[in-house]
Amino acid sequence: MRRKGMTTDKLLTVIFYILLILISAICIFPIVFAVIGSFTLESEVALNGFSLFPAQLSTETYQYVFQSQGSKLLNAYKVSILTTICGTLLSLFVTVTYAYVISVKDFRFGNKLAFFAYFTMLFNGGMLAWYLICTKYLGLKDNMFAMFLPYVMNVFNMYLMRNFFKGLPYELMESAKIDGAGHFSILVQIVLPLSKAGIVTVGLFYALQYWNDFYLPLMLINNEKYYSIQYILYKMMSNIQYLAANPSSSVASHIILPAQTIKMAITCIAIGPIILIYPFIQKHFVKGVIVGALKG
Amino acid sequence: MDAVSNKKAKYNFLKFKQDIPLYLLALPGVIALLVFAYLPMTGIILVFKDYNFKGGIFNSPWAEPIYKNFVFFFNNVSTAMRATGLTVMYNLLFFITGTIFAIGISIMLSEISGKKFIKISQSIMFLPYFISWMVMGAILFAMLNAESGLINQFRISMGLDTYDFYSQPKAWILILVIVNTWQSCGYNSIIYYGVITGIDSSLYEAAKVDGATKLQCIMKITIPLLKPTVIILFLLSVGNMLKGNLNMIIGLTNLNPVLFSTTDLIDVFVYRSGVKNGEMAFASAVSLYQSIFGFLLVVIANKVASKFDKDATLF
Numbered sequence: 238m239r240r241k242g243m244t245t246d247k248l249l250t251v252i253f254y255i256l257l258i259l260i261s262a263i264c265i266f267p268i269v270f271a272v273i274g275s276f277t278l279e280s281e282v283a284l285n286g287f288s289l290f291p292a293q294l295s296t297e298t299y300q301y302v303f304q305s306q307g308s309k310l311l312n313a314y315k316v317s318i319l320t321t322i323c324g325t326l327l328s329l330f331v332t333v334t335y336a337y338v339i340s341v342k343d344f345r346f347g348n349k350l351a352f353f354a355y356f357t358m359l360f361n362g363g364m365l366a367w368y369l370i371c372t373k374y375l376g377l378k379d380n381m382f383a384m385f386l387p388y389v390m391n392v393f394n395m396y397l398m399r400n401f402f403k404g405l406p407y408e409l410m411e412s413a414k415i416d417g418a419g420h421f422s423i424l425v426q427i428v429l430p431l432s433k434a435g436i437v438t439v440g441l442f443y444a445l446q447y448w449n450d451f452y453l454p455l456m457l458i459n460n461e462k463y464y465s466i467q468y469i470l471y472k473m474m475s476n477i478q479y480l481a482a483n484p485s486s487s488v489a490s491h492i493i494l495p496a497q498t499i500k501m502a503i504t505c506i507a508i509g510p511i512i513l514i515y516p517f518i519q520k521h522f523v524k525g526v527i528v529g530a531l532k533g
Numbered sequence: 534m535d536a537v538s539n540k541k542a543k544y545n546f547l548k549f550k551q552d553i554p555l556y557l558l559a560l561p562g563v564i565a566l567l568v569f570a571y572l573p574m575t576g577i578i579l580v581f582k583d584y585n586f587k588g589g590i591f592n593s594p595w596a597e598p599i600y601k602n603f604v605f606f607f608n609n610v611s612t613a614m615r616a617t618g619l620t621v622m623y624n625l626l627f628f629i630t631g632t633i634f635a636i637g638i639s640i641m642l643s644e645i646s647g648k649k650f651i652k653i654s655q656s657i658m659f660l661p662y663f664i665s666w667m668v669m670g671a672i673l674f675a676m677l678n679a680e681s682g683l684i685n686q687f688r689i690s691m692g693l694d695t696y697d698f699y700s701q702p703k704a705w706i707l708i709l710v711i712v713n714t715w716q717s718c719g720y721n722s723i724i725y726y727g728v729i730t731g732i733d734s735s736l737y738e739a740a741k742v743d744g745a746t747k748l749q750c751i752m753k754i755t756i757p758l759l760k761p762t763v764i765i766l767f768l769l770s771v772g773n774m775l776k777g778n779l780n781m782i783i784g785l786t787n788l789n790p791v792l793f794s795t796t797d798l799i800d801v802f803v804y805r806s807g808v809k810n811g812e813m814a815f816a817s818a819v820s821l822y823q824s825i826f827g828f829l830l831v832v833i834a835n836k837v838a839s840k841f842d843k844d845a846t847l848f
Contacts, residue, residue, distance in 0.1 A: 246747045253641040254650070260638060261657040264719065267672045268664070270683065274675055286681035286689075335562030338555050345552070350559055357570035360828045363820035364779070364800060365807040366576020366590065367569070373589045375568065390565040420554035449665035452780055456808065467667045474671055475787050497681055504671045511663050519656040526723045 268508065274501035275299070282497045298498040302506075309461075310469070310506065316384065317448060317465040324385030324447040329440050331390050336398035337424050342407070351399075354392045368456055383457035384465065385447060394439050397529045401435030402428060404528075438525035441518055448511065466507045473500055580821045584813035596814075606818035613819050616799045620777040623798065626706075627713045628770050632763060634714050635721035640751055642722070643729045655726070658719030666784025669712060673785055677708075702795040705786065709796075712785060728762050729755060761841060768838040772831035775823050779804055799823050 270289065274282075275298055277291040302310065338344065339351040361367070367387075377383040405428065413423050429436070454468040464472070575590070580602050582593045596602055606613060638658065642651050661669075676683045679697040688695060698704050732755065740750050777798025786792050788805060799819065807816025 249747050250645060253645050257638070257641050257645070257650075257654050260718075261654045264658045264661050264715065267669070267676070267715075268660070270676070271668075271672045282681050286686035287675050287683045288686065289683070331561045331565055334558040338559040338562075341555060344555055346555075346559075350563070353563070354566060357566055359831045360574065361570065361824060362573035362576040363817075363824050364803050365813070365816050365820045366579060367573040368808050369576060369579075369590050370573045374572075387569050389569070390562055392566075395562070419551070420558065424558070445663055449663070449667075451665065451667050451784070455783065467665055470667050470671055471783070471787075474667070474674065497675065500671050501675060504668050507668050508664060515660060515663065516656075519659060522659065522662075523655065523723055526720060527727045 268512070271501050271504045271508075274498060275505045277498055277501075279498045287497070298502045302499055302502050309464075310466070310503070312462070313464050313466045313469045314506075316381075316463055317467070319381070320384040320450075320465060321444050321447040323381075324388060325440055325444045327385065328389050328391065328394075328443045329436065332395045332398050332439060332443075333429070333436065334424075335390070336395050336402055337420075337428060340399045340402040341420070354390075354395060358392050371457060377457055379458055379460040379463065381463065384453055384463060387453060387457075388443075388446065388450070391443065391446070393529070394442055397442070397525060398432075398435060398439050400528050401432050401438075405431050434521065434524065435528070437518075438521040438528075441521055442525060445511070466503070470500070470503050470507055473503065577817075577821050577824065579813060579817040582817075584817070586811075602814045602818045605815045606822070609815060612797075612802065613799075613822065615794075616777075616797055616802045616819070617775070619795065620798045620800075621774050623706075623709060623777070624770065624774050626710050627717075628767060630710055630714045631717050631721055632766070634718040635725050636756075636759060636763075638718060638722040639725035639729055640755055642726055643755070644747060644751070655719070655723065658722065660719065661716045662720045664716070666778075666780045668784075669716070670784040670787065673708075673712065699786075699789060700791050702792045705792050705795045709781070709785065713781070724766075725759060725762065728759060732758055764841055765838055768834045768841070771834040772827070774830055775799060775827040777801060 270287075273289060273291065274287055276294045276296065277287065278293060278295050278297060279301075281288075281291055281293070335350070335354065339347050339354075341347055362370075371377040371383070371387060375386075377386060409427055409431075410423055413427055418426070449467060451465070451467040451471050454463065454465055455471065458464065458468065579590055581596055581599050582590070583596045583601070584590075584593045588594065642655065645651065675681070677685075677698040679685055679695050679699070682698075684698075685695040698708065736754050737750055740754060745753070777800035779798070779800040782788065782796050782798060782801050783804075786796050788801065789796075800823075803816045803820050803823070806812045807820070
């Protein structure tokens, strides 16, 4: 009985390993597929479609992309980087300060401010009102600010930050207070240095949100000058899919779906930075998810 | 008497002076919330207005009669109900499949011993969470399209006909569920993995002494102990039942009208009728309906969740 149990246990472990490898493979497959696709010859795709094992790998697509749309892409990259940096820094500032205030134990309005933020997660005016307020009343239409200001405070991230602050030893702040330190110096000299990991985590969540966003350009941007890399991809997709969705229309019949590999190349350009830094930052995200799940 | 109140007033003043930095520090956040969250809440009066572009939200004339936009809503109630049904259906499907996969993955991770393997597979499975819907949509199109897509190439090589996913609304129920699970299972499994690693290991040791197999441990110890977490996460997701993921639908289907019968979520509907076509009357009514019922759901879900677990009321 006991020995039988041992062997089934071993078998189970082997099955778990296999399943986990399989799931991991499925998780990474689309990304690998996109990379292979971007290095496939357009002529091969036109003839045989996408394949996991193309006859020939080539950088032709990338060369073409940079030659024909280089300046457009470069500009989009600049917009994406600028939004990510400005947005993340501003968001971090607003988030850290607010989170600090509601984490101070004996502040009169602490609970009220916490609820003030929390309530926005319960109730919102809806997309339509938000859109009209942004475009008509705040002037957030076709300018750089429209690309990050509306996301300046993410209440979820703010609570995450507060949870990090709450995990700090309370006595430290208390004794600094007794020594006559004000809130500014407590925040700058004690809280911030001690919660570097938390700030990095929240900052990365923000950076990712800004980098991946195409909602703001979709809603608020018409001017090509402010297209981000994600939005360029969206524009390309909507042009191509229109043709694919209307095969009967006269244009589509003699157009071979254009530039399949180009889309894959731009996809890779868009996820490139994330993939490159991911190995170094993923541990912060894992920590962030766990701290975020232990709300309190 | 006087001295006491004097002392109190002095104390309050001192306290206030001490707290001034806190007021200043809270200010940026308060402004951000006011401008981007509270100001749009005033926009719900749109539903009582006859919107025109010049007047905007506040100066457009009142609707005549005042409930005109609701009449629109009830005359087209089938569209609103379809959108509601789809939104709730997808949220439920996402929750169920997402939870099953997340729990499965986290249990498997907790039962194997290779530390390095756990770390690497965990971060690989977490990776899709960082891929935007737009990027995913582009990759999906390369996989599914009828002409050059990977899957159809495979079908051709098997001697089958090509299958045009982009003209088959029904197929998208499955596609959206798969893609959503793909995207979120790593993230959610981290939460469950955290719960499992927190389980008292003496429980397993005792079971082992009694001759329990791994499978029995999983079925009799781990899964029952995960139940409260599942219930809490479910209740919290109930609060978001009426929220549709517009980003996902735009990214993956590009608002392909052929697919609307299975992809027209509430948010998608409000976006395409209100934002894109400027049909404010109906869109504002749907938007208000979504906000109010969403609010009720969150409040009720939070109430129930707090019965299960005091700390779980936040989201």
